[in-house]
Amino acid sequence: MDLGYNPMKLPVCSIRKEILLNQDDVVIRCRGLVKRYGDVTAVDGLDLEVLRGECFGLLGPNGAGKTTTTEILEGLLPADDGDVTVQGLRWGESDAELRQQLGIQLQETLLPAKLTVTEVLRLFRSFYHNGHAVQEILDTVELNEKKDAWVSKLSGGQKQRLAIGCALVSEPDILFLDEPTTGLDPQARRKVWEIVEKFKSGGKTVLLTTHYMEEAERLSDRVAIVDHGKVIALGSPRDLIGRLGGEDVVEFSVEKGVRLPDAGDLESLTGVQSVLIQDEMVRLSVAKVHLAVPALLEKLAETGAQLSMLTTHHATLEDVFVALTGRHLREA
C-alpha cells in the first residue's frame, strides 16, 4: 500500500527506528504525568518515551492536553504529579544544561514586531553557547529574501518559519514543535514539513504536536494519539492504521425511515473487516474496496434501502481516532 506521500521517506524512517529501538536510546521519558487546572484535568496520567532520532507525534483534538504535556516536558510548566527526564536530566536540577540542548517553538509567540528577521535570529543566537550562524538559519528556513523585513510585515507562514528558525539557531538535539502549521495554507505547511524533515535527517529528535493527521502521518515515525489527557493509542502511523483491519474506509448513510441492515450482516460482507454505526452514518473498514462496495450495494438492494451518501477513502489516522473515540479530530 502507498499512503500517497513521498515514497522515498517511509522505508528510511522505519529502518532508523529499528536500529534505535534496539539501542533503547530514550531521550524523553515521562511517567504518570498529571496536570490539573482547577476542576479540569488537562493531563491525566500520561506516559511516553521518545527515542533518539525519531519524530514523535502527539496527535489529538483541541484541548486534549498536547500543549500542556509539551510544556511540562519543556520545563515551562510544573507537573502536579509524575516524573520527567529529558536526555537523562531532570528539570529543576540541570535546567541551564537542558536549555542549551533544546529548540522550542511554542504554540503561539509574538516575536518582537519591530525587529527584522535577522535581528530576531541574532538575538536568539546570542543566548546559546554554540549554534548555527544566522545566515545558515536564513537559508534553512528560506527567509533570505525577508531577512531585513520587520517581523510585523511577514506572512503567517513566514512568521512560523522564523519561529522555527529561532528554535533551530542553537543546533538543538531535540526540537519541540507545538502545532507548527496550524492556520497555514497547504503550500506554507509543506515548507514547514520540509524544514522538519531536513532537521530530522541529521539524526536529531523531534517532538511534534498537531491535530492534522496528514502532518502526523507524513512527519512522525511514531504517533501517540492523545485524548482527555491520556495516550489512547501508540505506534507508527502504519501500525495504527493497520489496526483498523482494512486499508480503506467506506462510509455511507441511507434515506431516513428505512431500516439499516444489521451490523452483523454488514460485517459478513466480502472484504469488510469491521463496522461502526454512528447515528445515521455507517463506517466500514474494508480490506478490498473493489469487492466490498458491490457486495454492499447488493445487500442494500435486498433490504430496499436507498443510499443518501457513499464515500470511500484510504484509511488515515483520523479513522483511527474515530474508531477509538467515535469523534473527529477537528470538529467541523
Added chain:
Amino acid sequence: MKHSRHSLIELTMARLKEFWREKEIVFWVFCFPVLLSVALGLAFRGQSEVLIRVAVLDVEGAAELAKSLDEHESIDCFLLTEAESVVQLRNGDVVMLVVPGNPHSYRYDPTRTESSFARLLVDDALQRGAGRQDLLLGKDDYVEQVGSRYIDFLIPGLLGLNIMGSGMWGVGFAVVSMRAGKLLKRFLASPMRKSDFLLSFLLSRLVFLLPEVICILGAGYLIFGVEIQGSILSVLLVALVGCIAFSGLGLLCGTRIKTVEGAQGMLNLVMLPMWIFSGVFFSTKNFPEFMQPVLKFLPLTALNDAIRAIMLDGASLASTAGGLMIVVAWGVIPFFVALKIFRWN
C-alpha cells in the same frame, strides 16, 4: 559554531531599536514635553505683559473717560451697555465696570484679587487725570530674579515627569506586552540569563536618558531662556538616579499583569496622582499642611525637588542627597520585590 555577541548587548540593542522604531513612543518621549512646555510657557508668560481689562458703562461722556483710561499702560478699556456688562463681568472678560457720574462708581467683585487691583489702578489713573499730585515720591525697583518665572518652575517639573513616564512605560508596559505575546515564555524556554534581560531594560533606558534631558532642557533654554544655575553634571546625575528608580518601579508595576490594557490601567493608576501631587505644574505647597509629609515622600516629588534645587537655586548635588535617597529607595525596593514575584508566563 560561529561566535556571537553577548546576549546583554543583543537584548539592549533590540530594546533600543524597538523603541526607536515605535514612532508614537518617540513622539510622547521627545516631542510631547517640548510642546507642553511651549503651550504652558505661552499661557503663563510674564504677568507684566498682561493688561487689566475694565469697562466703562456706555452713557453720555463715557467715551472720553474710556479713552483716557485706555491710554494707561496697564489698562485695556471697553465701552459696554448695561446688559453686556452684566455678562462680561460674570464671565471675567472684564474685571470691573466704571459707571460714569459724580462720583464715578466702581462695580466689581471684591473677592477677586484682579478686580480689587483694577479698582486701585483705575482710581489712581482717574485721580491723576483730575490733577492730583503725589505727595510722596516712590521709585520702582523691579525684581528680575532669574528662575522666578512660571516656565522656570515648569521645565524642571516636566523633566521629572518625563523621566517618570519613560521609565514606567518603557519598562512596565514593555514587559507586560512581552508577557501578553508569550515572548517572555519563549525567552524562558531559552537559556537566556534573566539578569541580562532585566539589565537590558535599564541600559536601554539609560541610553535614551541623555537625549531626553537634552531635548527638554535644550528647548527650555532655546525657547524661553531657562538656565541651569547649578552644575549640568549634577542635573544629569539626578536624572540618572530618577531614571533607575522609575525603571525599578515600572518593573514592579509590570511583574504580574497579563494584558496590555491591564498594564495601561496600572501605570496610569500609579502615575496620575503624581502628575497632580508631585509639583510638576504647580507647587505642592498648594495642598494643605497635613498632606505635605506624604507628598514629600512621593518619588516624583523628591525627584522634582532635587532637580529644581539644582537648576533654580544652584544647589550642590550633596545638598540634595536626602531627597535622592527617597528616589533611590523607590527604585531599589520595588526592583527586588519585582525580582521575587516576577511572572514569566
